[in-house]
Amino acid sequence: ILAHGLAADEAKQVALLDIDICGPSIPKMMGLEGEQVHQSGSGWSPVYVEENLGVMSVGFLLSSPDDAVIWRGPKKNGLIKQFLRDVDWGEIDYLIVDTPPGTSDEHLSIVQYLSAAHIDGAVIITTPQEISLQDVRKEINFCHKVKLPIIGVVENMSGFICPKCKNESQIFPPTTGGAEKMCQNLNVSLLGKVPLDPQIGKNCDKGQSFLSEAPESPATSSYRNIIQRIQEYCDQRHFQEDNTI
Amino acid sequence: LSERSNLAGVQHILLVLSGKGGVGKSTISTQLALALRHSGKKVGILDVDLCGPSIPRMFQVQDSDVHQCNSGWVPVFVGQDKNISLMSIAFLLEKPDDAVVWRGPKKNALIKQFVADVAWGDLDFLIVDTPPGTSDEHISTVEALRPYKPLGAILVTTPQAVSVGDVRRELTFCKKTGLKVLGIVENMSGFVCPHCSECTNIFSKGGGEELAKHAGVPFLGCVPLDPQLSQSLEEGKDFIQEFPKSAAFPALAHIAQQVLDETWQQSS
Numbered sequence: 001i002l003a004h005g006l007a008a009d010e011a012k013q014v015a016l017l018d019i020d021i022c023g024p025s026i027p028k029m030m031g032l033e034g035e036q037v038h039q040s041g042s043g044w045s046p047v048y049v050e051e052n053l054g055v056m057s058v059g060f061l062l063s064s065p066d067d068a069v070i071w072r073g074p075k076k077n078g079l080i081k082q083f084l085r086d087v088d089w090g091e092i093d094y095l096i097v098d099t100p101p102g103t104s105d106e107h108l109s110i111v112q113y114l115s116a117a118h119i120d121g122a123v124i125i126t127t128p129q130e131i132s133l134q135d136v137r138k139e140i141n142f143c144h145k146v147k148l149p150i151i152g153v154v155e156n157m158s159g160f161i162c163p164k165c166k167n168e169s170q171i172f173p174p175t176t177g178g179a180e181k182m183c184q185n186l187n188v189s190l191l192g193k194v195p196l197d198p199q200i201g202k203n204c205d206k207g208q209s210f211l212s213e214a215p216e217s218p219a220t221s222s223y224r225n226i227i228q229r230i231q232e233y234c235d236q237r238h239f240q241e242d243n244t245i
Numbered sequence: 246l247s248e249r250s251n252l253a254g255v256q257h258i259l260l261v262l263s264g265k266g267g268v269g270k271s272t273i274s275t276q277l278a279l280a281l282r283h284s285g286k287k288v289g290i291l292d293v294d295l296c297g298p299s300i301p302r303m304f305q306v307q308d309s310d311v312h313q314c315n316s317g318w319v320p321v322f323v324g325q326d327k328n329i330s331l332m333s334i335a336f337l338l339e340k341p342d343d344a345v346v347w348r349g350p351k352k353n354a355l356i357k358q359f360v361a362d363v364a365w366g367d368l369d370f371l372i373v374d375t376p377p378g379t380s381d382e383h384i385s386t387v388e389a390l391r392p393y394k395p396l397g398a399i400l401v402t403t404p405q406a407v408s409v410g411d412v413r414r415e416l417t418f419c420k421k422t423g424l425k426v427l428g429i430v431e432n433m434s435g436f437v438c439p440h441c442s443e444c445t446n447i448f449s450k451g452g453g454e455e456l457a458k459h460a461g462v463p464f465l466g467c468v469p470l471d472p473q474l475s476q477s478l479e480e481g482k483d484f485i486q487e488f489p490k491s492a493a494f495p496a497l498a499h500i501a502q503q504v505l506d507e508t509w510q511q512s513s
Contacts, residue, residue, distance in 0.1 A: 023378060023411040070384065070422075072349045100378065103296045104295075104347060105380075129475060129478075129479055130302070134299070138344040142344040142346055145344065164438065164443035165440050169439060176479075198448075
């Protein structure tokens with residue numbers, strides 16, 4: 001959704017890199033299931049959703065949806081290196097890297113390999129309950145440990161409004177104050193809260209852009225606000241960098 | 246003298262797997278343990294999710310420490326009758342927010358220890374809760390457990406195609422490693438509004454059941470979204486005991502029954 005949102009500006013070139021090697025979901029969500037990667041003299045070509053939105057994932061290297069990638073850490077790291085070195089992205093304005101859950105090989109490797117490129121920061125996703133926040137605090141600590149700036153936290157699946165009676169239910173209850181309290185305690189920005197909307201899952205399953213298919217949904221306005229805040233953060237950082245000798 | 250293995254007293258070992266994160270593996274692991282306990286069984290849970298260990302918190306024992314005895318680590322016992330015991334990396338962390346930033350080899354070493362060095366004693370069931378994926382933790386756990394002939398694996402998915410897509414790969418993992426698939430659970434399958442009883446399929450419906458049919462494995466049932474279940478997990482409450490009339494109860498009890506049926510089938 002972030003990729004679609006940023007690519008809505010046709011003047012921007014957006015790249016989406018999926019480093020979830022065991023569970024590559026991005027091809028399906030972008031409507032690119034079954035696509036294959038082509039090699040050229042300049043390297044691997046990303047698969048394009050739009051002219052200004054290119055995608056790379058291990059999903060494109062597998063021949064069947066049943067193929068499992070049963071690899072230990074070192075082999076996963078090797079592929080991530082290849083994705084960064086051998087994919088011919090061209091000139092891009094935004095590189096979004098989707099990661100698996102955890103704080104392990106993939107996360108260490110991507111931070112290490114991109115260190116020379118100055119990562120703008122990380123967007124951390126949680127749901128409202130403590131059982132999720134508990135792991136997200138670890139992820140925040142990971143970012144501090146590897147000196148990865150944190151753009152902010154997104155609280156996903158934040159409440160559900162029944163389409164019939166319009167009452168709200170907290171399916172994943174924020175028993176310890178949700179992402180809001182955690183962000184306050186850890187001095188991290190809360191970028192926004194996204195409510196549950198059955199349309200999101202449907203569109204992802206069909207590889208459609210939720211923002212285009214459901215422009216009136218409250219979830220869409222949440223997403224758009226979050227995307228705007230991320231853009232503002234990145235613009236500010238570049239301004240600071242350009243003006244620092 | 247040959248040392249009695251720490252798993253010698255464990256009757257049945259089962260793994261809870263998923264290709265996808267956030268689908269409810271730990272939830273299903275804990276509820277299955279509680280349901281089996283209510284059937285009079287002694288159950289252990291081994292939490293091999295080293296980066297995101299959720300099990301202790303679900304029983305409100307996240308601040309417990311583990312001790313060593315002659316045969317290894319003593320698990321943490323929960324509940325009044327102490328018929329559920331747990332082992333998790335969460336008990337070994339100095340601070341609960343400490344991140345475990347380990348590459349594969351270090352994770353593998355701890356998993357080997359967890360499988361061999363926990364003094365479980367006599368258990369009817371050992372449930373092994375895993376992180377999402379098909380990588381170090383999974384390969385090491387299956388290798389370490391192989392001599393003890395696990396009963397099999399339960400695979401958890403949400404109904405959506407994106408989740409099912411990853412769980413298909415997990416099925417391949419089971420096939421390749423010779424792990425029997427006890428069945429698929431379709432979790433977060435529908436939500437009944439507590440105010441007006443309208444059912445909304447927030448994460449779609451039917452994907453797990455279809456996958457089971459397509460792959461020729463048993464379908465263990467649909468577990469609906471249930472705020473009382475989420476709340477119980479947050480508060481470390483025994484959902485099976487306290488909310489038998491709640492939406493998710495029948496499905497969870499049915500899953501436990503199918504596990505018990507499988508053990509009777511395998512022994513006869």
